[in-house]
Amino acid sequence: MRKDKQKLWKIDPAKLPVKSRKEGFFKRFMSNRIAVVALIYIILISIVSLLAPFLSTYGRDEIDLQNISGSPSAVHLLGTDLLGRDTFTRLIYGARFSLFVALGSITIATLIGVVLGSLAGFFGGPVDHFVTAIIDVFLSIPVFLVLLVAASAFRGGLIVIPFVIGSVSWMETARIVRVQIQSIKRRGFVEASFTVGERGWIVALKHVLPHVASSIAVSATIGFANVMLIESALSFLGYGVQPPVPTWGNMLDSARSVLRTAPMAAIVPGLMIFVTCLCFNLLGKGLKNTLAYSRD
Numbered sequence: 441m442r443k444d445k446q447k448l449w450k451i452d453p454a455k456l457p458v459k460s461r462k463e464g465f466f467k468r469f470m471s472n473r474i475a476v477v478a479l480i481y482i483i484l485i486s487i488v489s490l491l492a493p494f495l496s497t498y499g500r501d502e503i504d505l506q507n508i509s510g511s512p513s514a515v516h517l518l519g520t521d522l523l524g525r526d527t528f529t530r531l532i533y534g535a536r537f538s539l540f541v542a543l544g545s546i547t548i549a550t551l552i553g554v555v556l557g558s559l560a561g562f563f564g565g566p567v568d569h570f571v572t573a574i575i576d577v578f579l580s581i582p583v584f585l586v587l588l589v590a591a592s593a594f595r596g597g598l599i600v601i602p603f604v605i606g607s608v609s610w611m612e613t614a615r616i617v618r619v620q621i622q623s624i625k626r627r628g629f630v631e632a633s634f635t636v637g638e639r640g641w642i643v644a645l646k647h648v649l650p651h652v653a654s655s656i657a658v659s660a661t662i663g664f665a666n667v668m669l670i671e672s673a674l675s676f677l678g679y680g681v682q683p684p685v686p687t688w689g690n691m692l693d694s695a696r697s698v699l700r701t702a703p704m705a706a707i708v709p710g711l712m713i714f715v716t717c718l719c720f721n722l723l724g725k726g727l728k729n730t731l732a733y734s735r736d
Contacts, residue, residue, distance in 0.1 A: 661720060
């Protein structure tokens, strides 16, 4: 019995049918309750942000002059801000724009990181040295200072901010992809593809990148939390997305002047930033552990 169990543990997951591997991954991931709870929260907050116009009886920028900096009540569940706008309404609209900026930023960062990391890992030699030098240069630059200058120059546009953040957040993804491809390209199936005459870019897209996809997914999930924190910090300092478009970061900024009279205007968006970033980190860690187990 022990020998049979040892043989089962030694089975290479890559040799299992695709359906079996998917079922095995799903079962292992579902056994991680913390990661599952984090995923459920992320799905729920995404749905709420999309349905924001239907979940509140107030408009995004609607002002109630009778309840300026008001406390939570039956009329305004989470109170109002310094202009008399409903905090709950601004919060769920802020989720939409905060998630949009973070998604755009991590998409751009992932694309840049995958392209540069793939070039460095697949071609090696001078290309690898050149890309590595670029990564080292970007890592040596005070990134947040660059973000402040760039965001200030472009006046914090909703479309511009994701490009600004994404353009300086790709280095970790590039390093991961580079190392993974350098390891994969030495395997027999890649060498066999070259032997039968397949072109380099076909080999990269068809055989190499699919094996790196799991690492990219983990890096993007964890990076999502990082870019959300960056956007919140920029908006809090007044260099991110500009009002009246609400994000959790600029809600914190506008709540500073009413922190004593209307603390909920600051507590709620700050708590949402904390919980959302925590859930993305926990989800990324859960994916990482599940994928690492499947490789063993």
